Amino acid sequence: MSIDMSGSATPVAPAAVSILVTNEHPLLRLANALPWALLIDLVVEDLKKTTTKGFWWRGRKIFVRVHLAAYLIAKLYNLTDRQVEYGIRGAPQAHREDIQDGLTLCA
DSSP states (O other), X not given: OOOOOTTTTSOOOOOOOOOOOOTTOHHHXXXXXXXXXXXXXXXXXXXXXXXXXXXXXXXXXXXXXXXXXXXXXXXXXXXXXXXXXXXXXXXXXXXXXXSTTOOOOOO
């Protein structure tokens, strides 16, 4: 056994984390194969009905493709809404173990 004590007194500093996803990754292949325009057409009418007063065009902009992708990821990996949100916002250290194949979502 070897013990390395270097860096033990050094404060932790923020840094950017990059993850390379190849064209062969199953989620990338799925994303490129899905008929996004058709899926978006299917959910837009339902999204317009979600406001109680019917003012769907007011408020924060919703990126439908991102919401659909997040929904699919949640269902594929059995993640909670909170886990998906943290993954999209870029907190890979918080729940890398929650995603089975090690892919971290970053937007």
